[in-house]
Amino acid sequence: KTLAGEMLFSSWENVCVDIWGPRTGKTTSRAIPGIIAAPGAVLVTSNKRDIVDATRRVRQDVGQVWVFDPQQVAGEPASWWWNPLSYVSDDVKARKLAQHFAAGSRDEKAKTDAFFDEAAQDLLAALLLAAAVNQDPITQVYQWLTRETEDEPASILRQAGFVQMAQAVEGVISAPDRQRGGVYGVARQMANCLTSQAVLEWITPAGDGIDRREQLVPEDFVRGKNTLYSLSKEGAGTAGPLVTALTVATVEAAEEMAIDAGGRLSTPMVVMLDEAANVCRWAELPNLYSHYGSRGIVVCTILQSW
Missing domain, CATH: 1.10.8 (Helicase, Ruva Protein; domain 3)
Known part of the structure; x- marks a missing residue:
């Protein structure tokens, strides 16, 4: 809802850019409802754990949940890993x-x-x-x-x-x-x-032998109603580059799946980029806005003004 109490709607063909002031409820009023309403796979970036806590249980009921948390924003253990070189x-x-x-x-x-x-x-x-x-x-x-x-x-x-x-x-x-x-x-x-070392636990296999942890494969992830929360703290020297890399790898896997399906995902995928300017510096993103909506990849970039 807006500050005036009016409900705003968006279709599954629209991509969005939201600009909110600080402490105006962008996570509770925009990000969380969008995640809960998502009909297919969901990818979320953030620098806070509240978005995970508020939506995780709901998303677990429909698919597998993955939390990428190399900087312990949500205190998540490295129970799985992803290979950026894949x-x-x-x-x-x-x-x-x-x-x-x-x-x-x-x-x-x-x-x-x-x-x-x-x-x-x-x-x-x-x-x-x-x-x-x-x-x-x-x-x-x-x-x-x-x-x-x-x-x-x-x-x-x-x-x-x-x-x-x-x-x-x-x-x-x-x-x-x-x-x-x-x-x-x-x-x-x-x-x-x-x-x-804390970051490497999430992106390299454990030990010298076979890693028994599950490995995230973006091409498999996008085929179900799964959820990926990709978390990082702000600023230079953080895990931000890996958050962006994982985001791009997953979204491009969805794009390739859409192309194979005739140009559009049969079930839309929601990409909720909360705190995008801080944790997901994706240089090519503006160029993708012109066609991702038509592919069923619903990107919502949430930015904060001052």
Whole structure:
């Protein structure tokens, strides 16, 4: 309802952008009702646990509930895991994943260096692709970033047919020491969340043997009336890049499912991006608004004014 008490409605073909002031009830009046009313799969991002507490039991009655909580926003144990590299099937998706790390690793108003930031993001994309091709855990990416003359990623990429990506890595390695150090340093900063053991529990298999925990597969998730809560704290240096990466992987899985079904999901999927500017910096999102509604992917982005 509005502050005037009037009920507002939206169809399952509309995407929404909500701008609310602080303490005006955006979660209780907008996000929670939208989640409860959802007829199919639901994806939620937030930096607070109240949205989980208010809707979890209702959603458990219709499907499986997953809570991605690497920073313990809701005190959820790492009872399952997701492999971010499962999203990286080619160089295009590697670049997208690197972009999420870059966007979420720094404050929005932070100054950037046109050369070093772009070169670091390209390097990170290449290392993500190399790890994915080699079926390594994502922790391998950070290990490579600490060894500035390690040429293993380039060899892996070249053998897999990604010659240009291999050449990009080799170009950084062969650069003058100061230039190479600058590129690797920025790339390490972008991937800083991979240094947190608490975060790694959610995105890498446990132990050296078989991980008996269930693994989230976005392509399977979107086929049922399941719910994914993806939680992170605000600001740079948080799990925000992984929240964005998981959100994008899941929504793109829904988009691919819609395409296979003739262009539209038979049952709409709700994507409730609460606190979007703080925990889900998805650079491509504005461009997707023009067609996601027609695909049955109902995105609601909730922003807070001052």
